[in-house]
Amino acid sequence: MILQWLSNACISFGLFLWLWGTWPLVGRRSPLYKLHFLSVSDTLGSMAIMIGVLLRIPREWPLLVLALISLALWNTILGYVLAYCSQGEDSDG
Amino acid sequence: MNYLIFALRLMIWLLLTADFGLVNLAIGILVSLLLPQGRRGRATLWQWLSTLGKVVMAVPRAYIQAIEMIVRPHPHEAIVREPVDPTRAPGLIFLDIFTITFTPKTIVLHYNEEGWFEVHQLVEHRPEK
Amino acid sequence: MTAFLVIMLLILGIPLYAAWKGEHIWSKMLAFASIATKAAIMILLVSVQRDDWMIGIVGIIILSVGNGALMLLAQILRRLRDVANL
Numbered sequence: 277m278i279l280q281w282l283s284n285a286c287i288s289f290g291l292f293l294w295l296w297g298t299w300p301l302v303g304r305r306s307p308l309y310k311l312h313f314l315s316v317s318d319t320l321g322s323m324a325i326m327i328g329v330l331l332r333i334p335r336e337w338p339l340l341v342l343a344l345i346s347l348a349l350w351n352t353i354l355g356y357v358l359a360y361c362s363q364g365e366d367s368d369g
Numbered sequence: 370m371n372y373l374i375f376a377l378r379l380m381i382w383l384l385l386t387a388d389f390g391l392v393n394l395a396i397g398i399l400v401s402l403l404l405p406q407g408r409r410g411r412a413t414l415w416q417w418l419s420t421l422g423k424v425v426m427a428v429p430r431a432y433i434q435a436i437e438m439i440v441r442p443h444p445h446e447a448i449v450r451e452p453v454d455p456t457r458a459p460g461l462i463f464l465d466i467f468t469i470t471f472t473p474k475t476i477v478l479h480y481n482e483e484g485w486f487e488v489h490q491l492v493e494h495r496p497e498k
Numbered sequence: 499m500t501a502f503l504v505i506m507l508l509i510l511g512i513p514l515y516a517a518w519k520g521e522h523i524w525s526k527m528l529a530f531a532s533i534a535t536k537a538a539i540m541i542l543l544v545s546v547q548r549d550d551w552m553i554g555i556v557g558i559i560i561l562s563v564g565n566g567a568l569m570l571l572a573q574i575l576r577r578l579r580d581v582a583n584l
Contacts, residue, residue, distance in 0.1 A: 343558045
């Protein structure tokens with residue numbers, strides 16, 4: 277029961293981060309500014325949701341941990357590559 | 370032997386096969402030793418461990434920074450230069466970049482071979498030029 | 499669980515809207531990166547809801563191989579801009 281509750285809390289927190297971090301995408305700020313918020317939503321929010329899923333089905337933990345690690349790794353590298361490639365652009369959103 | 374590469378390969382093998390038996394462990398060690406290796410890292414085991422420790426500590430720090438960003442808006446941007454030892458092993462520099470970019474307030478824009486990162490930062494107050 | 503999925507679908511609408519509306523190419527790239535991650539996580543949640551780990555494996559594979567195509571596209575865009583500026 278407590279695990280179920282904890283899992284729901286994790287997923288809700290992740291969804292809140294998703295919503296909060298995705299919202300600036302429709303604004304008119306520079307891509308780099310949006311990238312900071314996407315790192316909150318897509319990396320941290322998704323990790324929170326994955327931990328929620330992990331608490332729900334602990335028997336599949338090896339694959340879920342692998343996905344958790346590769347999620348953090350790939351999203352961070354993508355953020356770095358996008359930041360590196362989009363710089364030097366005029367920054368009018 | 371490059372410790373990080375070895376640990377990463379073995380970890381991926383173990384998580385993929387989800388079998389922690391002795392035979393499977395031996396196969397994993399053999400495979401990760403036999404796969405082709407890149408340039409030799411010049412870093413010591415202690416350097417690897419301290420950098421990995423920083424990476425692990427970056428996870429709670431990232432969540433704290435995210436909550437800070439939610440509670441107090443950070444509407445201004447700044448670009449700062451951060452010095453880094455240019456003689457560090459490439460793997461360690463990769464981990465440094467990962468640690469900085471993983472935390473939501475900072476993103477590495479550019480790594481200069483002469484020894485500094487260009488870091489893009491979200492700040493609360495307008496930086497004085 | 500279904501409520502979570504509905505909320506996720508609604509949130510997924512935001513980057514879709516940004517990708518459709520954004521006239522700036524890097525905004526579009528960011529929106530697509532966001533869609534990729536969110537869709538993979540949604541696949542995982544669907545698999546938990548239907549209690550079918552086969553679907554979950556697909557989500558895990560998508561997360562593990564990452565979105566290399568977007569990185570490649572970013573490099574090409576940067577290279578194109580460099581060539582255009584010459």
